[in-house]
Amino acid sequence: MAETENNIAIPQDFDSLKTIILERKAQLPKRLRQVAAYALDNPDEIAFGTAASIATSADVQPSTLVRFAQHFGFEGFSSLQQIFRARLRERTPGYDERLKALSGNDHSKLESGSIFNGFVAAAHRSLDNIASSVEPEAFERAVNILAGAETIYLVAKRRSYPISGYMAYAFGKLKVKYQMVGTAAGIDDDILAMAGPQDAAFAVSFSPYASESVNQAKLLANRKVPVVSLTDSAFSPLAESSKVWFELVEADHAGFRSLSASMAFAMALTVAIAEKRRRVSEDHLIE
Amino acid sequence: MAETENNIAIPQDFDSLKTIILERKAQLPKRLRQVAAYALDNPDEIAFGTAASIATSADVQPSTLVRFAQHFGFEGFSSLQQIFRARLRERTPGYDERLKALSGNDHSKLESGSIFNGFVAAAHRSLDNIASSVEPEAFERAVNILAGAETIYLVAKRRSYPISGYMAYAFGKLKVKYQMVGTAAGIDDDILAMAGPQDAAFAVSFSPYASESVNQAKLLANRKVPVVSLTDSAFSPLAESSKVWFELVEADHAGFRSLSASMAFAMALTVAIAEKRRRVSEDHLIE
DNA sequence: GCAAGAATAGAACATACATTCCAGATTTGT
DNA sequence: ACAAATCTGGAATGTATGTTCTATTCTTGC
Numbered sequence: 165m166a167e168t169e170n171n172i173a174i175p176q177d178f179d180s181l182k183t184i185i186l187e188r189k190a191q192l193p194k195r196l197r198q199v200a201a202y203a204l205d206n207p208d209e210i211a212f213g214t215a216a217s218i219a220t221s222a223d224v225q226p227s228t229l230v231r232f233a234q235h236f237g238f239e240g241f242s243s244l245q246q247i248f249r250a251r252l253r254e255r256t257p258g259y260d261e262r263l264k265a266l267s268g269n270d271h272s273k274l275e276s277g278s279i280f281n282g283f284v285a286a287a288h289r290s291l292d293n294i295a296s297s298v299e300p301e302a303f304e305r306a307v308n309i310l311a312g313a314e315t316i317y318l319v320a321k322r323r324s325y326p327i328s329g330y331m332a333y334a335f336g337k338l339k340v341k342y343q344m345v346g347t348a349a350g351i352d353d354d355i356l357a358m359a360g361p362q363d364a365a366f367a368v369s370f371s372p373y374a375s376e377s378v379n380q381a382k383l384l385a386n387r388k389v390p391v392v393s394l395t396d397s398a399f400s401p402l403a404e405s406s407k408v409w410f411e412l413v414e415a416d417h418a419g420f421r422s423l424s425a426s427m428a429f430a431m432a433l434t435v436a437i438a439e440k441r442r443r444v445s446e447d448h449l450i451e
Numbered sequence: 452m453a454e455t456e457n458n459i460a461i462p463q464d465f466d467s468l469k470t471i472i473l474e475r476k477a478q479l480p481k482r483l484r485q486v487a488a489y490a491l492d493n494p495d496e497i498a499f500g501t502a503a504s505i506a507t508s509a510d511v512q513p514s515t516l517v518r519f520a521q522h523f524g525f526e527g528f529s530s531l532q533q534i535f536r537a538r539l540r541e542r543t544p545g546y547d548e549r550l551k552a553l554s555g556n557d558h559s560k561l562e563s564g565s566i567f568n569g570f571v572a573a574a575h576r577s578l579d580n581i582a583s584s585v586e587p588e589a590f591e592r593a594v595n596i597l598a599g600a601e602t603i604y605l606v607a608k609r610r611s612y613p614i615s616g617y618m619a620y621a622f623g624k625l626k627v628k629y630q631m632v633g634t635a636a637g638i639d640d641d642i643l644a645m646a647g648p649q650d651a652a653f654a655v656s657f658s659p660y661a662s663e664s665v666n667q668a669k670l671l672a673n674r675k676v677p678v679v680s681l682t683d684s685a686f687s688p689l690a691e692s693s694k695v696w697f698e699l700v701e702a703d704h705a706g707f708r709s710l711s712a713s714m715a716f717a718m719a720l721t722v723a724i725a726e727k728r729r730r731v732s733e734d735h736l737i738e
Numbered sequence: 739g740c741a742a743g744a745a746t747a748g749a750a751c752a753t754a755c756a757t758t759c760c761a762g763a764t765t766t767g768t
Numbered sequence: 769a770c771a772a773a774t775c776t777g778g779a780a781t782g783t784a785t786g787t788t789c790t791a792t793t794c795t796t797g798c
Binding site: 208211212249252253275276277279280281282283284286287288291294295298300303304307322323325326327329330333334417418420422423424425427428429431432433435436439440 | 495498499536539540563564566567568569570571573574575578581582585587590591594609610612613614616617620621704705707709710711712714715716718719720722723726727730
């Protein structure tokens, strides 16, 4: 009898099922892998279809579906199907739908609620936008520059400051040497004077551009420190001082621009830098 | 033969079906009205259940379900069920597709690109999550507390610090009096000593909880300062000191938790507070 | 209060369904 | 290259399911 993986718990929710399928997908036999791919691509079909109809459109035999389910510890196809159905059932209504539900009774509730809603939506839009506007090659170049630096100088003011604040925190955790520029007033020039070509800088500035940040980036560039920057326009004064720069237009709600995409970008950059360093030092050991 | 209402078009989507059911509900025979009520209250059950199981939980005979469907022009129960299923299908939040589009682009070719991808996806997930976990009522209460405060104290350390950093920036722009707690070491206690019941505090802390933040929140609560907090677990030590607290679990990529949802939340809260103050002062002028 | 008509419950039916089974094909290990 | 094990396709099977049918109960109009 085929092993039903008794030792491993049967997934009870869609997310863990998905994870397990992805984990084991590679080692699955041909037809079962075919089912795995189909299932993850067409979860709705699995939820609503019959074994026969699903089998047809996945181009396998119904029995294969049963075997697939049993491979993951389910009794049969039907019990696996329950997971796919539960996914649709349990999908929580989402904020705006609940907001609609309580409409009428209190106007102020609606107002605060729609503000919340608006910011979440703006954040989503921003993320969609960044996903399509950041060039992988540019990102890779930025990572290379910063990963190769001795010290990473972080330049950001005002609205951008939380971004560099997060990066400082994460760099600290990841043991990446960094230096924030512009925390205490007055000593910035002294700090910048220590930077050299062996270092690198990451500058963030959105319009209206803080002149301080722009000047500091310029200064760094003059000192042959490679600068990577994140800004919101190709005409940003930051761009001309930068080896690599990213144009990131955050969506806004009621005039307040989101920071979610910048934050995601910063996190990705931070971790990618640390990851690259780790890999480089490993490669070095092997050689 | 019973009339099948040939003259009226058979509803093809859930909304029109719902409308028609509501219209005719009053003139329906007893058992059919019972089914109508059940169907509108438990659409998910209709979508996934079998005629027998639905009949049992609606306390009617399976045949009644068939007759119900036929009354509205459907051939049988199954065709009516399709409408309920289509409803769940269509509600699919175009979001899966966006993620697919993400993994489809050439980002994933490069390692750094996949890190980038991962963080964008995590941010999306976080936002979805926050949208379904924040209760509009709780949000409104939080806004009221903070909008009514004389000074808003911002408590956050480490990973949460960028959140309060952004709020400080925005409050400054919006002319809302605030005070950050925990920037310069040592003077925290002096700052907190000034807080009173006429003020309020907003604390952010995720596990592992910074003991400093927890203590400060406790201190504020003892001084009768209402505390609103953002944390990631119902068991967070922050929760007990808080009048209102929000549980926000950020999705993570490679163990690094996103901040995008927290950021969106903070922005929404900030703006909602300012908006409420503006409206209150306007109302005051009118009176 | 009685008859005519509609509505309902529950059993009977036909079929659509998931599952099992087995022979043949394919992969894996030696 | 051979044997063993695994995987796969397709038909067989028995159950679960939607639907139909009919006797009975409940409304409705006079």
